[in-house]
Amino acid sequence: MEQTNLEVRQLVKEYPGQRALDGISLSVPQGSFFSLLGPSGCGKTTTLRLIAGFEQPTAGEVILKGEVVNHRKPYERRVSTVFQNYALFPHLSARANIEFGLKRQGRTNFGSRVEDVLKLVGLATKENRKPAQLSGGERQRVALARSLVLEPDVLLLDEPLAALDPKLRKQMRVELKGIQRRAGITFLLVTHDQEEALSMSDQLAVMNEGRIEQVGSPEEVYFHPRTKFVAGFLGAVNWIAGVGVRPEATRIARLPENHGARSSPARVTNSVFLGDCFQVLCQLDSGEEAVAQVPRSFATFSPGEAVHICWSPSDEILVP
């Protein structure tokens, strides 16, 4: 059986005139990469801060390795946070930043451990630089190394890739996942970027307005969303006659398809070239709008053309 590393039970956080968290429960298995995904203001960062101990819950429990840690101060919890803007100590070198936590624990002879972590995050040559002399990606690695070196029970990451440029962000996704796997440490990532959550997580929880809407593997929540919100947050959905169809599963044809496919008559309103595909916008005769991703090699459609929107029943998303 999988061992649970971190658990939160019925966590509630109220601020004056506002309920940021409305009783959320989660359990994060040992060594897994778990994401909290949701729009800004959904309570995901609040959850992280309660786990780190920066704030106290109004009600509920934070449980680390079977122990309720609500009363413990941040410096007494075996969790570590990678902050959104890294929060590196500007007066200390990269190496001194990484050694900070080890020194606070009164450890000595940590040289080889620091070397290992520097190697793990790929920073070995720049250890003597101050944060101001490092690039955004390098700062991120220092922040990661600073937490990893402490071998926390859970590593909390608050939108760690948000401050990076898009290209680096994609590259770091792969790296972050690799580092997590190699280090074997439980990661709890907070993000509003569904691609990020889908590509890195073993499991993810979709949050909305202080509640968890669904927990599951990326495939589960993407293909079998339990609510309209989850379906819409994880990617675009065409809502046609009460069922949802992802744009990549939506086809356009001049004649309705046979072989058990469903179809609905529509009119093309616009066609946008995206490089690898066309995005064709249609208005169904029933009034609903739909988007289809059509391969480049496929026939082109022009605005005003009468077409049929087609999809397979197996691609349908059914939500209550």
Place this chain on the structure above:
Amino acid sequence: MKLRSWFLLPTWLWMLVFFAAPFVIVLAYSLLTRGVYGGVEQPWTVEAYQRLIDPLYLTILFRSFAMALAATAICLVMAFPVALFISRSHSRKNFYLQLVMLPFWTSFLVRTYAWLFLLRDTGLVNTVLMNLGVIHAPLSLLYNDGTVLLGLVYGYLPFMVLPIYATLERLDPALVEAAADLGARPLATVFRVILPLSRPGLVAGSVLVFIPCLGAYLTPDLLGGGRTVLVGNLVQNQFTNARDWPFGSAVSMLLMVLVVVLVWGLLRRESEQLA
């Protein structure tokens, strides 16, 4: 000329009339001969500067430095916790800042006199202690180095609190959280993170306290009762009782040069540190 350059015109004029011109006048006076009834006369001479190396005057200069250093150090130790407290007190910040600035609502002279009333033989402190039976004869609390130091610290403490507060206010709260997150207890966070990062404020505050303390005249005159002669009193004395304007000017020049060299060196080191 660009419009932007004109913004500095009033300041340039002010500095020219009230800083550069007096500086030149003092420099000239220091190189002239003493007039019989004060003032200065020809011929030009460096005699005033030669007299500066007299051990008596060097002692006064040294005492002034020691006094200013002590006042700065005490202000540092007292102001940092106050500034830290204010910077972390959320909604009551402005109230506490008003308290720090409250003394500025009355004149420095009046406030220094107030200390006289508190500390003299028949003052509040002695009266209370005697009525309580703690002492039987009044303590002589006035007219010694300790009282002068008290007066200096009292007078210049706000100049230390405010710059330190300003740096602490700009400190990213995430850094303090990060320190706790990495296992630093509150005291370790203060000494390893907050204190090093408030260095610019500590330096600015120290300069703002040290310089006026070094040239302080009013406080040692009133609270030191003339017994504690600091360099500020020496200068004043040369222009009044001693009627030796060239020597008074020479002492002023020396003080100014020392301060400029010291502060310039300090600020240079700081900017190197930041780079």
